[in-house]
Amino acid sequence: MANESDVRYYKPKAEFSLDITDIQNFVYDMSRCIKCKGCTWVDHTYMPGAKFMTRCPSAEKYQFDSYGAYGKMRIGHAFGEGVLDWNEKALEIIYACTLCGACDVGCKRNLDLEIELSLESLRVKAVQDGVGPMPAHKKTAENIAKNHNTYAAPHDKRKDWIADVKPADKAEVLYFVGCAASYTNKEIAQSVAKIFKAANVDFMLMPDEWCCGNTVFSVGMIDEAKALAQRNVDEMRKTGAKVLVTACAEGYRMWKVDYPKLLNISTDELGFKVLHLTEYADQLIKDGALNMNKAMNTRMTYHDACSLSRLSEPWTPYEGKRQWMGCVEPRLERRRGTNGVYEPPRDILKAVPGVNYVELPRMKENAFCCGAGRGTREAFPDLATFSAEHRLEEIKHVGVETLVTACPHCKNNFAQAIKAHGDDVQVMDIAEAICASIES
Known part of the structure; x- marks a missing residue:
């Protein structure tokens, strides 16, 4: 006999939306997880072999079902139905996760359940219930509130990365630098500026750039994240720039996906285009505006x-009705992860003279997370290090000399792991790789 919760979701035309501030929107998704572990294993169609066949850092490290998405869905379902209270271990499990989206991609190969949104909603609930986020996350949030960056660095030092290439006062292209490239990875910001100069592209900066809010959003501090989203979008619109370019993957996702999610608009309604440097530079190269002539003789x-x-797929708000067997109306176009930014960075690197380009066994939507993002490095440094080391085994397996990333957080996490183990692998950001090939 069906219980009360079953009746609730079987009844015709049950209303729901993709609003992560209400966990009830995702009880259906969490309750329908069949524990197939498609979230953990790379699909057999793409399975590279027995050695590199998993996709979830948490499940790989902790080797216990509760840490995989299938375990988190059961925990979340219990929270949603009000039959489980928060405790220290449940909170740890919810946050010991890189929110990398691999589980969501895996699930949508078969079931089309909204696993990533469920995980985000669980963190929002943790904050709403007064138990989240983790102490390290609260410290980062304090840094952002006080100094508008994650590092507690002086706000008036944010533009100290500027060297030979000076931004314009007004331009159609705005470069959003981000906290990492402004303070800890100035080499990335300086490389981006040189790329713009080499292509004769005028670019401007925000008059007063603040943190994108990636960490506060990722850990469930929805009110703080929404305030930052509204402030930053308003400031961007005031500049009159038509295109926002960033070289930080986390910042790119925030501007393109999560700001619209927070503001209940579609990506198209932002009023400006959001591009990662790889998308922008790839087009410059193909248009003949950027020439990479200097060879990099390396296996990469x-x-x-x-x-x-x-x-990174664009966001569109959704409100509809769920019917029998999960059918929804109106039609919901799922974000399956297959339309991410995959070819531009590859096309760029393959265009560099002298590069012997090699793919990793797990690539594109099946790639294994570096472990640094979404608040993981701050609260669970052991998980971040484990993930980077696991990925490095794959990198060493293909025998490359140079590892290229497109995010400062990836670069830093890999660099730390490489240094700790004395590995002979060079890690660089793609902005640096482009810059090295255009400079004589």
């Missing part, structure tokens, strides 16, 4: 940053 591979790949 590329790591797909999660927020530039499977998490």
Whole structure:
């Protein structure tokens, strides 16, 4: 006999939306997980072999079902139905996750359940219930509130990265630098500026750039994230720039996907175009505006940053009705991760003279997360390190000399793991790779 919760979701035309501030929107998704572990294993169609066949950092590290998406869905279902209260272990499990989207891609190969949104909603609920986020996340949030960056660095030092190439006062292209490239990875910001100069592209900066809010959003601090989203979008619109370019994958996802999600608009309604440097530079190269003539004689591979790949598809708000067997009306176009930014960075690297480009066994939507993003490095450094080391085994397996990323967080996490183990692998951001090939 069906219980009360079953009747609730079987009744015709049950209303729901993709609003992560209400966990009830995702009880259906969490309750329909069949524990097939498609979220953990790379689909057999793409399985590279027995050695590199998993996709979930949490499940791979902790080796216990609760840490995989299939376990988190059961925990979340219990929270949603009000039969489980928060405790220390449940909170740890919900946050010991990189929110990399691999589970969502895996599930949507078969079931079309909204796993990523369920995980985000669980973190929002943790904050709403007064138990989240983790202490390290709260410290980062305090830094952002006080100094508008994640590092507690002086706000008036944000533009100290500027060197030889000076931004314009007004331009159609606005370069959103981000906290990492402004403070800890100035080499990335300076490389981006040189790329613009080499292509004769005028670019401007925000008059007063603030943090994109990636961490506060990712850990469920929805009110703080929404305030940052509204502030930053308003400031961008005031500049009159038509295109926002960023070289940070996390910032790219925030501007393109999560700001619209927070503001209940579609990506198309932002009023400006959001591009990652790889998309912008790839078009410059193909148009003949950017020439890479200097050879880089190296065996090279590329790591797909999660927020530039499977998490980067445009956002469209949805409200509808769920009917028998999960059928919805109106039609919902699922974000399956297959339309991420995959070819532009590869086309760029293959265009560099002297590069012997090699793919990793797990690539594109099946790539294994570096472990650094979405608040993981701050609260669970051991998970971040484990994930980077696991990915590095794959990188060493294909015998490359140079690893290229498209996000400063990936670069830093890999660099730390490489240094700790004394590995002979060079890691660089794709902005640096482009810049190295255009400079004489």
